[in-house]
Amino acid sequence: MLFFQAPFVISKELNLNLEALPEAILETLNTLNSSQAKPLKILKLSIGKNSINTKVLETVCETLRLQSDLEELVFTCEEHPESSSSDLSMLLLASTQKRKLEIFVKKVLVEDSPTKVLPTSSLKLQELEEFTLKIKYDSSQVAPEEFTCLIDFLRA
Amino acid sequence: MKTLKKLCLEFDGVHLSFTSSRKLFPQIVKLQALESLEIEFVNIYGLPSFGPRAFENILKKLPSSVIKKCVFQKADFRADENDYSDDRETEHSEKNFGDLQEGSKDGKEPRDSRLQVV
Numbered sequence: 001m002l003f004f005q006a007p008f009v010i011s012k013e014l015n016l017n018l019e020a021l022p023e024a025i026l027e028t029l030n031t032l033n034s035s036q037a038k039p040l041k042i043l044k045l046s047i048g049k050n051s052i053n054t055k056v057l058e059t060v061c062e063t064l065r066l067q068s069d070l071e072e073l074v075f076t077c078e079e080h081p082e083s084s085s086s087d088l089s090m091l092l093l094a095s096t097q098k099r100k101l102e103i104f105v106k107k108v109l110v111e112d113s114p115t116k117v118l119p120t121s122s123l124k125l126q127e128l129e130e131f132t133l134k135i136k137y138d139s140s141q142v143a144p145e146e147f148t149c150l151i152d153f154l155r156a
Numbered sequence: 157m158k159t160l161k162k163l164c165l166e167f168d169g170v171h172l173s174f175t176s177s178r179k180l181f182p183q184i185v186k187l188q189a190l191e192s193l194e195i196e197f198v199n200i201y202g203l204p205s206f207g208p209r210a211f212e213n214i215l216k217k218l219p220s221s222v223i224k225k226c227v228f229q230k231a232d233f234r235a236d237e238n239d240y241s242d243d244r245e246t247e248h249s250e251k252n253f254g255d256l257q258e259g260s261k262d263g264k265e266p267r268d269s270r271l272q273v274v
Contacts (some may be wrong), residue, residue, distance in 0.1 A: 003227070017266070059214070085233075128160055129159055129161045129162065129189075130160075130161065130163075131160060131163055132163075132164040133163075134164070134166035135168070135170075136169065137168060137199075147175045147176050147179065147180040148175065148179075151179050152176070153157075154183045154184065154187065155157055155183060
């Protein structure tokens, strides 16, 4: 399980596995959210198979709000049950404007829109220059087609 | 989205039909600042009218330098949607593959060489 201790926060890039021990993640995030922390340029968040711990989710959202210099935001989801859809939406909505956004969903479990991972409400996309969305459906399902969320996203 | 310069989409296992053909791809073409487009669809299926040829016709409205990658892999676009039964895994047959490699129903290669069907 990847996890970087607080000293790593001095780097401009941070990889954070949100399935790590909540106490450990919170320590890193609190350091990052403190006034002494240097601004990040790149933040990579890994979301596992379970919903994110509520306190961790709130703190990550705070981090995304505070990191106004963030240029790149990358989400990697191992599996995407319906419960984590709202988690990802919350994180996307909390983040400040950025230049690059990447979302990787390695396996979608729910029989739902291919782009449900994108929130329907408006995002802060005025400065977005690069967007990557890669989604793999569980092969045992008959996947639907509903790109409405992605279309709205591109229209923003 | 006026600032978007690079768009990379990859979907594995989706059904392409009206929304993608009539809304998603035309919306991509409208991205005014787009400099790089990479699209990859794997294990896709749908009616022939929503297959690679339909997207080719839309995407050719973009400058040729913009499309860096456009790949349809393991595609299955048949005339009868009722054929899409639960045993989709076996439906991705060599025959359907072959049809697409030859350019779908009319037996021609996709007209735009930037579009790759494998």
